[in-house]
Amino acid sequence: MAEVFQFELVSPERLLLSEEVTQVVVPGTEGEFGVLKNHSPFMSTIKPGILKVHKADGSVTEFFVRGGFADVAVGGLTVLAEQAVPVSDLKPEVLAQQIKDAQEDVSDAKDPEAKRKAQETLAQLLEVEQALKAA
Incomplete structure (x- = not known):
C-alpha cells in the first residue's frame, strides 16, 4: 500500500480539500507531474487542466484547476489554484x-x-x- 502524505487544495474562495492522500497528479505548465510521499521539494506553476487526487481508500477525486502554483515541501503538497472546481460539479x-x-x-x-x-x-x-x- 502506498504511503500517505498531507495535501491541500486552496482557491481564493476557500479550502477545497485538506487530507492525507497517496498521490496527486498535477497539470504543471512544463508537463503533468505526480507527487507521492517524500517527493523532492520544488515549486511549479500550473495550467488549466484536471488535477487528480488519489485517496487512501483507492478512490480518485478530480478537480478542474485554472492556473496557480503547486508547492511540494517536506510536509506534503499544497496547490494554490486561481480557480478550482470538482469535476463532478463542473x-x-x-x-x-x-x-x-x-x-x-x-x-x-x-x-x-x-x-x-x-x-x-x-x-x-x-x-x-x-x-x-x-x-
Whole structure:
C-alpha cells in the first residue's frame, strides 16, 4: 500500500480539500507531474487542466484547476489554484462560457504578448473540454 502524505487544495474562495492522500497528479505548465510521499521539494506553476487526487481508500477525486502554483515541501503538497472546481460539479455551460470569454480575450488583445497568452488559455480550455468529453 502506498504511503500517505498531507495535501491541500486552496482557491481564493476557500479550502477545497485538506487530507492525507497517496498521490496527486498535477497539470504543471512544463508537463503533468505526480507527487507521492517524500517527493523532492520544488515549486511549479500550473495550467488549466484536471488535477487528480488519489485517496487512501483507492478512490480518485478530480478537480478542474485554472492556473496557480503547486508547492511540494517536506510536509506534503499544497496547490494554490486561481480557480478550482470538482469535476463532478463542473457544468458544461460554465466551461462553454469560459471558452467564449477566452475567445473574446483573443479578439480583444491589444498587443502580441496579450494575444499569445489569451490563445494559450483558450487552447488549454479546449483541451480540458475534450478531456471531460473523453472521461
